[in-house]
Amino acid sequence: MEIxxxxxxxxxxxxxxxxxxxxxxLLAGMFGxxxxxxxxxxxxxxxxxxxxxxxxxxxxxxxxxxxxxQVHWRRGNVDxxxxxxxxxxGMFGSSAGVxxxxxxxxxxxxxFVIAVLYVIMLSTIGLLMLVESLSTYVKRRRNxxxxxxxxxxxxxxxxLPLKLRFYKSKLYxxxxxxVGLGFLIGILSAILGxxxxxxxxxxxxxxxxxxxxxxxxxxxxxxxxxxxxVTFLQAxxxxxxxxxxxxxxxxxxxxxxxxxxxxxxKLPGVVLRGLMSVLILAVAVELLTELLRTPSSLFSLGIRExxx
Amino acid sequence: MRRLLLALAAxxxxxxxxxxxxxxxxxxxxxxxxxxxxxxxxSSAPPSVPNxxxxxxxxxxxxxxxVSITSAFQGESILMFGMFDPPGEVVVVVVGPEARxxxxxxxxxFGLWLNTGRQSFDDVPAYYxxxxxxxxxxxxxxxTGGEILSLxxxxxxxxxxxxxxxxxxARFRGGLLEVKRREGLYPAAIGQVTVQAGRLFRVDLPFPxxxxxGVYEVKAYLLRDGKIVAAVSRPLPVGKVGFSAQLAGWASHxxxxxxxxxxxxxLFAGWLGGAIMRRL
Numbered sequence: 001m002e003i004x005x006x007x008x009x010x011x012x013x014x015x016x017x018x019x020x021x022x023x024x025x026l027l028a029g030m031f032g033x034x035x036x037x038x039x040x041x042x043x044x045x046x047x048x049x050x051x052x053x054x055x056x057x058x059x060x061x062x063x064x065x066x067x068x069x070q071v072h073w074r075r076g077n078v079d080x081x082x083x084x085x086x087x088x089x090g091m092f093g094s095s096a097g098v099x100x101x102x103x104x105x106x107x108x109x110x111x112f113v114i115a116v117l118y119v120i121m122l123s124t125i126g127l128l129m130l131v132e133s134l135s136t137y138v139k140r141r142r143n144x145x146x147x148x149x150x151x152x153x154x155x156x157x158x159x160l161p162l163k164l165r166f167y168k169s170k171l172y173x174x175x176x177x178x179v180g181l182g183f184l185i186g187i188l189s190a191i192l193g194x195x196x197x198x199x200x201x202x203x204x205x206x207x208x209x210x211x212x213x214x215x216x217x218x219x220x221x222x223x224x225x226x227x228x229x230v231t232f233l234q235a236x237x238x239x240x241x242x243x244x245x246x247x248x249x250x251x252x253x254x255x256x257x258x259x260x261x262x263x264x265x266k267l268p269g270v271v272l273r274g275l276m277s278v279l280i281l282a283v284a285v286e287l288l289t290e291l292l293r294t295p296s297s298l299f300s301l302g303i304r305e306x307x308x
Numbered sequence: 309m310r311r312l313l314l315a316l317a318a319x320x321x322x323x324x325x326x327x328x329x330x331x332x333x334x335x336x337x338x339x340x341x342x343x344x345x346x347x348x349x350x351s352s353a354p355p356s357v358p359n360x361x362x363x364x365x366x367x368x369x370x371x372x373x374x375v376s377i378t379s380a381f382q383g384e385s386i387l388m389f390g391m392f393d394p395p396g397e398v399v400v401v402v403v404g405p406e407a408r409x410x411x412x413x414x415x416x417x418f419g420l421w422l423n424t425g426r427q428s429f430d431d432v433p434a435y436y437x438x439x440x441x442x443x444x445x446x447x448x449x450x451x452t453g454g455e456i457l458s459l460x461x462x463x464x465x466x467x468x469x470x471x472x473x474x475x476x477x478a479r480f481r482g483g484l485l486e487v488k489r490r491e492g493l494y495p496a497a498i499g500q501v502t503v504q505a506g507r508l509f510r511v512d513l514p515f516p517x518x519x520x521x522g523v524y525e526v527k528a529y530l531l532r533d534g535k536i537v538a539a540v541s542r543p544l545p546v547g548k549v550g551f552s553a554q555l556a557g558w559a560s561h562x563x564x565x566x567x568x569x570x571x572x573x574x575l576f577a578g579w580l581g582g583a584i585m586r587r588l
Contacts, residue, residue: 004381004517006552007559011382011517062574067582108412112422228571235567239559243570244379244552250574254581291420297490299483300423302410304520307430 007242008052014248016046021060021252028253029260030272033201034064034223036194037125039249041118041283050111052242054101054193055234059246061195061227064253065220072217079168079214082178083221086200089179090226093186098233101191105238108302115287117192122284125198129277137270169210169218177208182222190230195223365393366530366538375515375524375546377553383492383517386544389510392530396537397441398501398509399456399529402544404435404493405522408469411484427480428469434520435493436462439511441501447531455536456529459485459494492516521547 002011020042024035036057043053072078104110160174181203185196200219204210210218235241264272368390375384388400409432415424436459440447448458457465463485468477488494493516501511513526523545530538548556559566 002380002382002517004377004379004552006379006548006556009518011380059570059574062571063578063581066575066578067585070579070582071586108410108423108426112420116420228574231571231574232564232567235559235570236563239563241559241567241570243555243566243573246570246574247577250577250581254577254584257581258585293421294416295414295421297483297486298414299480299487300412300414301484301487302412302426304434305408305410307406307408 003244003248005048005052005242005245007056007240008048008245010047012046012048012245017245017248018252018255020046021249022256022259023252024060024249025064025253025256026260026263027256027276028064028068029257029262030264031198031260031276033197034061034068034195035253035256036061036064037118037122037192037198038279038283040114040193041122041287043245044114045286048245049240050114051101051105051238051240052245054114054191055231055238055240056242056245057193057249058189058227058230058234059241059243060249060253061189061193062224062231063246063250065195065224065227067254067257069217069220069224072220075217077214077217078221079166079210079218080221081164082166082169082171082208082210082214083218085164085175085178086182086185086218086222087225089182089184090186090189090222091182091229093183093188094190094226094229095186095233096183097187097190098230098237100187101234102237104191112291114192115291117188119284119288119291121188121192121199122280122287126277126280126284129273130281133270133273133277137274140270166210168214169208171209173208181207182226185222186226186229189223189226190233193230195219195227197223364538365396366398366528366540367391368526368528368540368542370526370542370544374544375519376550377519377521377546377548378550379552381517381552383519384515386513386515387510388513388526388528389508390528390540391507392509392538394506396530396532397447398503399438399440399444399447399531400501400511400513401456401527401529402435402437402513403433403525403527404520404546405524406431406433407520408432409484411480411487413480413483425480427472427477429466429481429484430469432466432484433462434522435515435524436488437495437513439501441503441509447534455539459496491518493519515546519546 001014003014003017004011020039023042024039027033027035027038039060040053040057043057044050048056069078101110104113160176162175163172164175165172181200185200185203188194188199189196197216197219200223201215204215204219205212231241267275368388371387371389372384375386390398392398408428408430410426410428412423413425413427414421417424438444438456438459444458448456448461463481466481466484468480472480485494489496492514495514501509503509523543525541526544527539527541529536547553555566558569
């Protein structure tokens with residue numbers, strides 16, 4: 001069954017889009033991160049223009065993070081103060097990101113930059129996860145019940161000015177760190193159409209040293225508002241948010257997420273992370289080959305304009 | 309000289325027909341190559357040949373009056389059909405609205421393919437298709453005064469923006485043609501105009517799912533001995549209708565409201581999804 005996407009201006013199979021949303025939801029359910037970083041490249045693979053894929057995906061992230069935030073908010077797992085500080089950086093970052101996006105689009109380089117950033121990001125995360133899960137697996141086999149290592153170091157965090165006390169996170173660190181982190185994630189979010197949880201969550205744990213319990217909820221809080229900001233700015237500056245596309249992805253996600261969380265309960269974490277890393281690396285390799293392979297056509301068209 | 313006079317007479321007959329038959333027929337006086345008119349007459353002059361036939365030489369119609377891009381739109385094929393007075397050959401040309409297109413060319417830089425060159429062209433039709441009841445090259449070789457252009461000839465008339473070496477321009481022009489063909493907007497194999505009973509003709513006009521909006525023009529020509537003796541033009545509006553039209557209109561006219569709407573939709577859908585998920 002085909003549906004016409006009014007902003008992407010092309011028809012696309014409904015089930016392909018629902019399936020994509022479900023796959024992203026599956027990941028979200030399994031790992032507690034939004035599946036945006038896989039959904040956006042997959043949307044590009046099926047032929048959605050990258051600019052529309054990114055902007056509509058940001059819209060999907062809003063839905064994803066609100067349903068996730070509901071749970072964490074109820075459990076009191078949101079460090080509101082930390083969330084606000086992150087958000088301060090995130091708002092500036094995402095606004096700068098949309099501006100950068102618009103500029104790159106005007107010079108015809110946005111598709112390339114999106115692909116390169118995805119390759120760098122996905123291959124880094126994929127490799128880190130693969131190495132981590134393999135080494136954990138090997139270690140557990142040799143020495144079950146080994147104590148976990150130290151989670152974070154303190155030297156950098158403690159030297160910066162503008163220190164703030166974050167009660168819920170039991171931290172006394174410089175506000176500059178979360179602001180800077182929020183800024184970077186904001187840029188990433190705007191250009192790649194992702195929430196950025198898969199970067200934000202490890203950074204909050206290892207860089208800021210936040211307790212794991214409040215990390216997911218707090219990151220969801222910041223992602224919700226940043227994604228909303230990206231959606232709004234993309235809609236006003238580039239007009240590339242396709243709500244029909246976003247709605248289909250969201251619907252798919254609603255189906256996929258519970259399946260993901262059930263799978264996650266059944267499979268051991270090491271196996272899950274191993275599988276996920278292989279999946280991420282596969283997408284990175286596919287994107288890289290697209291960049292390296294001689295294209296079937298050297299030419300493409302920019303935006304149609306009214307003649308001056 | 310004799311042929312010229314004959315053509316002139318035919319043209320005048322047709323012009324008279326046009327005046328008699330209403331707006332569907334364009335007076336071909338303006339279409340005929342100027343030299344054959346010799347400047348002695350124009351199409352508005354009273355006909356020197358008696359107006360014998362009450363039927364026009366060329367009548368056409370379309371199976372649909374417009375191309376409606378709905379939520380279920382997957383591209384469309386529109387039938388153009390009609391009747392002509394034999395002998396003659398029929399040529400059908402469909403032209404989409406003209407605009408500026410920018411062609412980008414990829415090059416390998418440090419092993420990666422990225423856009424390095426760009427060239428804009430003005431007067432690029434969004435869509436262009438041409439079909440004829442005989443192989444087109446044979447018909448157009450006889451010269452139609454530049455009124456009917458093959459796709460390649462039409463492409464050579466797009467105006468480059470800025471200056472560039474001729475060889476480079478030709479490459480970008482070729483690239484433009486290539487992309488448009490790939491997108492199905494310059495369908496190469498539109499097929500022939502099929503003629504039945506010597507006077508009925510039909511041709512299918514294919515429109516892909518990624519179709520720029522605007523008013524397209526469908527033109528039919530009747531050719532005799534390489535000269536246009538009749539021409540009919542019909543506008544074909546292409547536009548989004550219904551839900552997709554509302555959304556697209558909203559997105560382009562009021563981006564802020566659309567953006568807020570998109571956020572509210574996502575908030576609600578996400579909240580609902582989360583609530584349902586917890587029940588399961």
